[in-house]
Amino acid sequence: MFTKKSRNIYKAGSLCEFAKAFFIGGIDVENVVKHALLKEVEQLMEQYIGGLKEIFLDEKIVGVYIYGSIALGAFHAETSDVDFVTVISDPVNEAEKQQLVELHKKLSGSTLGKRMDGMYIPLADLGKYNDEMNEYVYCADGKANIGHWDINAVTWWTLKNQGITVIGKEAEDLSFQIRWDDVVNTMKYNVEQYWSGKAKQPYLFFIEEWVESAVVTMGRILYTLDHKTIVSKDRGLQYLLEHSSEEWGPLLKEVERIRQNPKEKRMLSRWRRADMTKRFLLHLIETCRGKWTIQ
Template structure:
């Protein structure tokens, strides 16, 4: 699959890969990207540059100091380095989820985290296997990822019936622009995944979901989420945040019920 990576993204990724290999040599197995960049849906203002760096052995304290310097050097030199979000996973942990591996190093919000958990799950590995791109690194096929679609569906089931049901318990979580965008577009993406047996960008999933909706208030909350994401207008489609909050909660609950009923989840 030929993927056209935006030049400014490519510049920072090539610089990153080169710094890693020059500093750590054989400790680095390979650098890979996935999600919006490789789906051809990179948005300058909203998209992250999602990466997975596979390492042959763990970093020690000295290595971590060097790694911090690499990221800081990139942040100083490249605008798009601030969009990098990713994890450093040992090669013998490839294909496993957060519940199966010890804490790992990850980079998020322009900061290197030396110990913790981030975005490792079946969806991550499936996206890497099917849409990932190697950055001057061994082919992704060398990672021998044995992720099946049923693993992705299990992850989506957990998302809606655990994560999002818990979020609904908080009556005011959907009051902010951030949570409107994140919740509505994520649920649109989950709906798209169930309906089409594939994964797409949040923007494309939102367009698909809007076309499915009969209720006008659901179309409106999707449009509001897209407005926030794209920055098309600073003015909300809603007169007040309370009405918007109510529609967002109703939308999330509706998608949960719809997916559970149609796909026999739980």
């Protein structure tokens, strides 16, 4: 595993002192976020935290955490989502829900605000899966709703091990445990059910987004199985570029073009690209199957 570093992004002598000062109004919201975040994300978080403070009683906010591409150091301002988890002491009530809807409506006035994806999870539900939880407030594409969102072992492992603490208790100190075996089982389900199913629908791979998604996701899964950590889409693609045979080079370079220079001319015809994507996907599925038993 990698060596964990402190991911708290605030200027404070101690987290407890900071939290106390913040909640009683002793720290100005505008000065909360350090420059560790990109300026656009920093500004969004300042607005978000200020809005939360107007909705929840001080003691109800256990913490706010960023995970996903931002925490993995692979944020793309033009395309990446702002993935967050806000942990609260007890479930959101109806009045608070309506206020959260309005808060996210306001935040979605900005480009990044429209790309906020996250959940409001009661403290008692940390580490649980959707079938074990009551409905909760979540935010998808900048819009708040109630129901169930994208929670699995990867979500919890990433939050616990790689999450950025915005306010509150350090992510790594949150009171839940997640086993690496659960992460592997999630990856296995993703490969055996989801991507195996997509491989039987090759017409999907005439669409650029599906080509990119299939390749970079499988690259991330392969890296995870080999190194026991979660990485970004960029690192997953780089891993395939470094370790795949020359046969797949044209496809991988094409996916690199899609991600980095989408307006440039295609390197492969749509027919060849679709065929190579299907074959490469099947190859990677078999490669992953060879690793389940050694995890």
